[in-house]
Amino acid sequence: MTTQTTASETPETPETASAPEAARTGLIGLPTAFGRALATGGGALTIVSTFLAWTWTAAFPGDLTVYGYPGGLQVLVLIGGVLTTLFGLASYGVKGLGRLAPGSADSAVKTAALGTFATAWYTVIAISAKLGGVVNLEPGGYLVAVATLAALVGALALPFERPAPDPIDPDDSSWEKFRHARRQDWSTFKAAFAAEAPAPGRKLPAYAEILVIVAAMALGLLVFTYGIGTEYDELFIGFLITAGFGFGALAKAGLVARVSAITARHRNITMTGAFLAAAAFPFTQSDDQYATIGVYILIFATVALGLNIVVGLAGLLDLGYVAFLGVGAYTAALVSGSTSSPLHVNMPFWASALCGAAVAMVFGVLIGAPTLRLRGDYLAIVTLGFGEIFRITVLNMDGTSGPDVTNGSNGISSIPNLNILGFDFGQEHQLFGATVGRFANYFLLMLLITLIVVVVFRRSSDSRIGRAWIAIREDETAALAMGINGFRVKLIAFALGACMAGLAGSVQAHVTYTVTPEQYQFAHVVPPNSAFLLAAVVLGGMGTISGPLVGASLLYLIPAKLQFLGDYQLFAFGVALVLLMRFRPEGLIPNRRRQLEFHEETEAPAVLSKAGA
Template structure:
């Protein structure tokens, strides 16, 4: 059955286009009218002529909706916005406008005690945000079997709805090949993309209350989906592939600029913790993403590196009493983690699948119990047991003290901003190691083992030796991150280094960051780790229910994008090989493919 073109809401094409473009402008204009009468709702939405708080998100969404509506009219120079077709992009941005606006109106009503707290501007915004969605549904879309499903079980209804939604906005876009632009134009595009990424990340990390961050998540999620479905993300990926060096330099320059945008050291604290979490996740990606080894005790290697560095960094509570320079402490942490990786991996890596996962989970628990017992009472005094190693001094490298503020012109970098830049350097090292390993002969052998270890061994690959190498390399990278983590937190205690601690990094969330972000890629674990750290940090009420919401998000993502948020070409082909031929079936009916059934 081939994909057909149809309109969900029949209407003249000119009217549909006008509703999309005009509705986006109307929604943006509504943010200049007050939405509520009291400033008790965060963001103060009582001011006319000046959008505030969540109104800013509706303003941005409305303007973007109008921008993505321009290709519908064939405006010269706007085709690059939607190289894969403008209809799906218009629909998704219209949905983003509606979602952010109605989320704000519902939040106002819920927190202030009813819809009576909405002023006329709120009602105008609610109606205006409906217009672009109605118009977008009146545009022709590539879909199949989109309609009202027959009554069936709840699971069948949900499955049908998700499949139909995915089909409504079109299959995985095939971006038309175009002639490359001028080299310097493409470089400017890369720099602009890095600047936009820095702006979005900075806005998200500096949100001061949960309602604003929730709205930010809604807009960024639908906005990212729009970029993918419009083909603009694919076009940008092609440009960055032609200029890998420039793209990498622009990304790290944008990350290095982050501390200079902050006046509150608290947000720099969040930033450095995200980098630590993301770097450890990238190290785990060597083990899980490339070699296909499910390691559920990986966070223990982070703890080994942190404890090893803390013991030799001059802490007043260290039983060792040594004070190495930082470079030596970092090498000590890496070496200790590498040794533990080899010692644990040598007898266990002959196991596969679930058996290996259980053994590594046991190693993580053994590590936590061991460091709790090495307190001088239950065992030798090495780690001080539950009290840990405290009073770890700040780093002083070449006269630069990381524990005090430093002023550069009009910019002031606090303690955590200093450590952010140091951790960014280590992240760069881990990225280089991962990319070199991935592109090497050893990396290809890891992928072969991940896909089919028996077949790889039949082709002459020494599976045990290469798996042990992956285990050792991943462990040493985690140990390197642990050396910085020990100095950032001033202390090392056993509690965080377990399978499911109350706060990341822990083994469960590290594995989740790799799987959700995209296994075998560089940016996937970085994005996954950022989201998994930032969401509980900003949405405090989720901390008691984070596993519940994490499970829901995991189910939805595995249904809509099983290859992860950012996936390589191999994963896309693996998970979407039959997308073009598969049609959404009514609940209770089999899925039809080109081969019949």
């Protein structure tokens, strides 16, 4: 039996193609055929184990005592087992399953098996630790431990090969060396061009591609709703493990690239579908418990998307960006009819939102004009100083140390709920037969503002000024030599990013009822703050739309769910960030050019081989 192209890490070289599959080994030295059978069989046995009881008592959350019905963490292990089995069958070339892995089925099996093993063994260890030993396990618990271990061992036996670079012959003449160098440069260019192209494969009809987009959005909504609604700590940790490795397995299989290519061909439909999927989230909740987290995630994500213009497109390192969120929040609080506002002004929401965005933009211009001639670390230090100056200034404007404007450390409180065209956002309403509470109302409003920010970002990045931002980010000296007015271009980015943050801040003021100076520190315990905002952009994927949205969602959701760790919360969070930067420095949803920059020595030959094929 010969290995198919999708069953290895990379397309086979002539040397490896001539070797029988049984003689090829993976990381642990077992024959490939035996490893593939062991991984597939282990995945199938894992599925069976989830329908058995894992413990005898319901003292462990999730009720893992039921036969014939998976519950709690068993559902997550079941998903991992299904992925492992399907990708294992796809690596065999089973008819009809080949489309599940247009990329590398073997790599997908490895990732899925590792994630399933991690979730299952974490559950077994948690049961033993919580209940007092492995004697509290039922046969299903022992079976899932053995099955996932067998699947992992089999997956590690699958081939793991990378094409070796073509060395320069030391006996070549200087002319041959020059020709070799030119060939290498041309290969790099073709690899970069291939990376920008959609994944190869048979193109689906338009209606089928739209159905794929709808299915992807529905799956995203299901995963987000499940994650935000996890009822106990062990389930959330298992969810993180399964979701992370599951996404990795789908990416290794090539399905993420295939769906990304489809969404790129239908960008408007994709944006509309994502908006509708997010708008359906409040209707999946019975109360405001998780809608509260949802509205704060949207505020955080919207501000991160504005920062992405400054950092991701223009390449300006801003460490005081949260101050613009505070400017918008304080401006809206002062003019929205709060009883503690010294201005005693009551503007409608649209006017207060415009004021918050406009004042933040003015501050962006005032701060950017004298500082944007700096570069790199110097600009970062100046923006960090601006963030602290803003916090100290509003802290001292209490009528004693300065003018009575912001009430100092007490902040501006009693900010009234919004009332737009008679719709009171502080009251429950019946929409489409479902009860929508206060935070769900603000979630829908913030979702509309997020959509506006996404449209502005997209139109800006595709425009002439967006191309100028990218040119400045890549090489400012070369951009200036080509006639780009660097100062003006960077000032526009700074002002537009500040405007978006101010718009989000105007909603945040009404959601939180009170704005205080400590909310806008550089590294406040609870996001959003400048450190978390920058991390959301970098970890999500700089220069993209979906990257900061996903990064901000994770960076807000994970700390909110890891509060049971207490003093070790930030430690665990930091370790996760370090691991992510180590293994995926380009971000979760990267720009293809940045991805090629970080993995040029490993990805370019593979992409080139596929393109050549």
